[in-house]
Amino acid sequence: MATVLITGTSSGIGLSTALELARAGHSVIATMRNPAASPELAEIAAREGLPLQVRTLDVDDDESVRACVAAVDGPIDVLVNNAGVECHGSIEEMPMDRIIGTMNTNYFGAVRCIKAVLPRMREARSGCIINISSVAGRISNPPLGAYAASKFALEAMSEALAGEVKPFNIRVAIVEPGIQDTKMARTIEHEVTSIYPQVVRFSGLFRAALANPVPPVVTAQVVRQIIESGTWQFRHTSGPDAAAFLAWRANMTDEQWIAWSAQDDESWYEQLERDFGMNARPQAPHAGVAAVEPAVGG
Template structure:
């Protein structure tokens, strides 16, 4: 039986990914920061008789990752697949968002992936097999306010994943980046308007996310893609997921950097009109 370790399984994409792998016959080590506060996965695993073991692990902590990984490797001997899914979101303008929020985003979304990768990569390298899936985002290609801090963490994750893929392919270890668009998760639902901000971008992005979530894309779509990538023989590096993912990436790619800056700097009236014209979305 193949084994998989998945981070950030308390809800959303992580929870659905744990269920998808469990249903596919994997032994799943589903990790989360506070298992006692998130009983949903354990309940569903029991109802479906899935081989899902929930472990406490905080990807922000060196000690927590090392302890959890050591215990699993001692018990299991080998983990075939690592899914680095745990992530957080903070939003605000560069001027107004506290440094502590920037630090928290990078610690979880970037350094957390490195901690887990370093914990499980040596045994994959020694066995000359394995698969590492990093859950990034369309924001790994697109930077706009008020998601600058979040986008920075996902740009960093894209870059380190690309470098890692080069390093480990000679050892028959596959690295893939899954890039969700706007998915119906609590994180997406929490992109709220900051009425106190001196910048208009918070209101705009809240409207964009709200409109997208009226026809929601379920986190199970991302989970299914992660499982599909894991079991595929393909060594493709990047996998956008969701109906808006490729259009968003191509939209950004169609503009020069200067055009992108100018578009995001226009007045509210011009911005809303352009979104309606280009995407047919009435956000006002």
């Protein structure tokens, strides 16, 4: 059994992954920004007698990452970089601090954790790093430009890292979930006011997808399979829609993809329904609501 450090375990994919691995007998160090504010995981672990410890780790903070990793006795066999923030909105309208904050958590946060655990893995000549990306790590469209940028960066870094550390017998893998039933996805399904129509369109797409929700345990099971199988496969999709979305994008030229995002509302809704059978049209006249704050994982 492996010792696994997971970031962003307060809810969603992180919480499900921590439970999936601990129930399978792995020793789990489940980290989150504020454990006192999110007691659910610790309560479940205590009730079930799981080999799971909850510890404080803020991936945005160098010292928090260093201190948490330094306090772990013995090897860290697996690092699962899951902590992330959701960010949607047009590039023009989004405040710079949100764009920077998204990159800091989703990309630099993973880099901080990797740099903290790698010396130990390299000396042991063994280890596994799993980065939770998204189909948005390979597909970019409005209103997810800032979020996709952070996931594109994560995937680019991971690909380079995999080549660096393979000679030390350290595996690197990316998991790319589609739309799954998490707080982040539920945030996107709420409409916000914008001068750009794509913001409302995508709230409808997420609402339609979440009508038949895919639970985050689906991604947790993919993570477990990567750890236990010893596979060197680099990219792994998660959920029934992930491969379909990626194939859809691959069948379009860049210009066709941009034109799809830029077309008028009715044409966009018709194409989505024709290609995916999803009715993303607004359920009621859009009166406009205040923008929602980003959801935070961990």
